[in-house]
Amino acid sequence: MRFNKVFGIGLPRTGTTSLDVALNELKIPSIHFPFSFYENDDYSILSKYTCFVDTPIPMLYQKLDRLCPGSGFILTTRPVEGWLKSMEWLLSEGSSIWEWKSSYDAFNQEFFGSSNFDVELYRACYYNFHSEVFDYFRDRDDLLVLDLSLGYAYEEICQFLDVPILQTEYPRGNESRQARWLQKLAYRSGKHNKFMEKFIRRCDYYVQRTQDKLRLS
Numbered sequence: 001m002r003f004n005k006v007f008g009i010g011l012p013r014t015g016t017t018s019l020d021v022a023l024n025e026l027k028i029p030s031i032h033f034p035f036s037f038y039e040n041d042d043y044s045i046l047s048k049y050t051c052f053v054d055t056p057i058p059m060l061y062q063k064l065d066r067l068c069p070g071s072g073f074i075l076t077t078r079p080v081e082g083w084l085k086s087m088e089w090l091l092s093e094g095s096s097i098w099e100w101k102s103s104y105d106a107f108n109q110e111f112f113g114s115s116n117f118d119v120e121l122y123r124a125c126y127y128n129f130h131s132e133v134f135d136y137f138r139d140r141d142d143l144l145v146l147d148l149s150l151g152y153a154y155e156e157i158c159q160f161l162d163v164p165i166l167q168t169e170y171p172r173g174n175e176s177r178q179a180r181w182l183q184k185l186a187y188r189s190g191k192h193n194k195f196m197e198k199f200i201r202r203c204d205y206y207v208q209r210t211q212d213k214l215r216l217s
Helices: 016-025 057-067 078-096 103-114 119-136 154-161 179-190 193-217
Strands: 005-010 030-032 051-053 072-077 141-147
Touching: 005 016, 005 057, 016 030, 016 051, 016 072, 016 154, 030 179, 051 057, 057 103, 057 119, 072 154, 078 141, 103 119
Parallel strands: 005 051, 005 072, 030 051, 072 141
Antiparallel strands: none
């Protein structure tokens, strides 16, 4: 491969989950959402993986560029209006679907300017971030831009990384969806009792497994 490390520096909700899946399908060890970089200032996993995608990479890519010379960077992006709509979903439905932590809110407050969705703040952050990225990588050849609205496949990524092109359909993952009622209940409970949140999420997991088995039977 052309690079020592690869960092997916796109904002959340720009196809980062799909990128992580694609990199692993290419047999390039990738981790999605390496939040220990931000939460604990812990970079020990740099030795365990080759690729790192999603939050908090957009905040830390310049530091990671200094820490890991010879790296490649992939900016996944999408038009601002679609991104804003998806971010609004993430901070409403999404926070119920996943076990949300206060440190996620702290990151959003620091990076976006608010832990709650604020359309104008998030819009300004979107434009400022992209302007900063293009300025930083001007006259460099180690940045690949992938725009969801234009479509892309393994070919662009493989040519950038200088690896054989995988002849299969590019993955799609983590699309916006409605939180299940147990997930919403878990999120509300977690504000007061983390043990109860974990218990309800475990119940939701087994309910989904049972329903899946019934559909297949």
